Amino acid sequence: MKFGAVVAVAILLATACGSSNTSTGTKHRVPPTATLKPLDKVGDGEGALNLIAWEGYVDDSWKKPFQDATGCQVNAKSAGSSDEMVSLMKDGGGGQWDMVSASGDADLRLIYGGDVRPMNEKLIPDWADFQTYFKNPAYNTIDGVHYGISLQWGPNVLLYNTTKFKIAPTSWSAVYDAANKGIVTAYDYPITIADAALYLSKSQPSLGITDPYELTKKQFDATVALLMQQRQLIKKYWPTASEEILDFQNGDAFIGAAWPYQTIQLKGNGGPFADTIPSEGATGWGDTWMLATKAPHPNCAYKWTQWVSTPKVQAEQALFFGETPVNSKACAQMEALQAGSCAQYHANEAGTYLQTIHFWKTPVTTCPDGSENCIPYDQWVSAWTTIKG
The missing domain is CATH 3.40.190.10 (Periplasmic binding protein-like II)
Structure with a gap:
């Protein structure tokens, strides 16, 4: 999402935290990196991680604990628009950038430009607790292949x-x-x-x-x-x-x-x-952490994705910006941090609420x-x- 100073959002977490909406991604032509095999396990961190992110998405309140826990020192560049993100990620991140926090209007441009590669969702333990739609949304999942891990939405x-x-x-x-x-x-x-x-x-x-x-x-x-x-x-x-x-x-x-x-x-x-x-x-919009095709620090990238997918960090980020976490267990964490916040951000809406939202995705030549x-x-x-x- 484009943030100017701070972003926006609303929140749906079923029964105070879940959704009946389902998705298996979208079906389109095969992306150029579709055959690249993702990691089958997360190894030792490389000691560094270079991120392109919306301003504030790499806040010290969750960046510093991550660095202390993993040894991956984070270097983040703020981008002001989806177009800037796509430009910076050209040539698979150029061997410099590891990840980008892309919005749905940029995802398919990155995927079909060959600039991001498949990720293994099984290496993200909290992915199992994501609201159903955000496990395989059409803007980052093609034919069942995940080209990133969902983060927040609104x-x-x-x-x-x-x-x-x-x-x-x-x-x-x-x-x-x-x-x-x-x-x-x-x-x-x-x-x-x-x-x-x-x-x-x-x-x-x-x-x-x-x-x-x-x-x-x-x-x-x-x-x-x-x-x-x-x-x-x-x-x-x-x-x-x-x-x-x-x-x-x-x-x-x-x-x-x-x-x-x-x-x-x-x-x-x-x-x-x-x-x-x-x-x-x-x-509506949904943001995704996507892995650069030429990421120099893939293990740290996966460790970061694991970190920001946890209920605690999801809740911290949601309240920091006023946006909606995709992890269904973040609701309780939000309430602990700020009483009433789940209701304020539409957390207790019926599951059908999500079905009224048509999420941003990159317009392409392929029709329905x-x-x-x-x-x-x-x-x-x-x-x-x-x-x-």
Whole structure:
């Protein structure tokens, strides 16, 4: 996920910690590193570990204990966007980088670029306690092969000012309604196109959109046209969570897509704000630690993945950023650290909640029907530039 200052998120942990949602990954063409055999056991650490991560994902509160326990000294570089991560990981990390904490909009680019390699989930003891969906999500698992281990996640919610919207909006149509001109905000990133595609999948079923990340030219053109119309309603596109918070606090925005982090911060300051998952559902993001194809320190990389997959560290990171751990046992740890935090982050939602979230994944040419007629990510980037004018 792109963090600006700090991220966002919501949380689902069944019965206070579980999910009935299942996934076996996605089926696409075979990635170039598919035949590389992952480690069958974790050996002695190499003494070093070089990471590319979202800012704060390698915080001292869990980095230093890891270094003390394993002897793996961590060198971390913060990346400001998924595009930067993909760039840094070129040529399999170049023999310099070991891992990257990639979001779903970067995963398939890294996988099909040959920059990350399969990982052995059996070497991560806590993987067995992951919520079912996050064991094999489509954004990091292909034909049953794991190209990384899931970490944290969150939905993209509809945030609104309750004074302006006395009746809670129930549809994403509110951000495309001309009546709301000049008070709408939207995330400044090409993957935002998927939000509009999800809305059209329900509002214009004749388009035949079944996956908001796999769009034919006709579907893509209709989605871009909707966003071009929306541009006239936009007060400001937000690049960071902190900037959107200020826009709502200052009365520059009254409704728009957000992360739960923004809602929590705004409500914590006593403001008239709330969020919802509209009837059409929502997009969402999931982060994954992925192993560079040319990782120089693979044993330390696995040790790190084991460390950050434990309930304790998952809970610490979740509360540090306001995001959702994938380990179902992290809920109790969160409550021990901050009473009420599981409920605050939607931890006690029904298992069906997760089924309403369409997680970010890299748009590729492969369509839901297996044809190669869909619009790839580079064209999403170009279209987003045009949409913003």
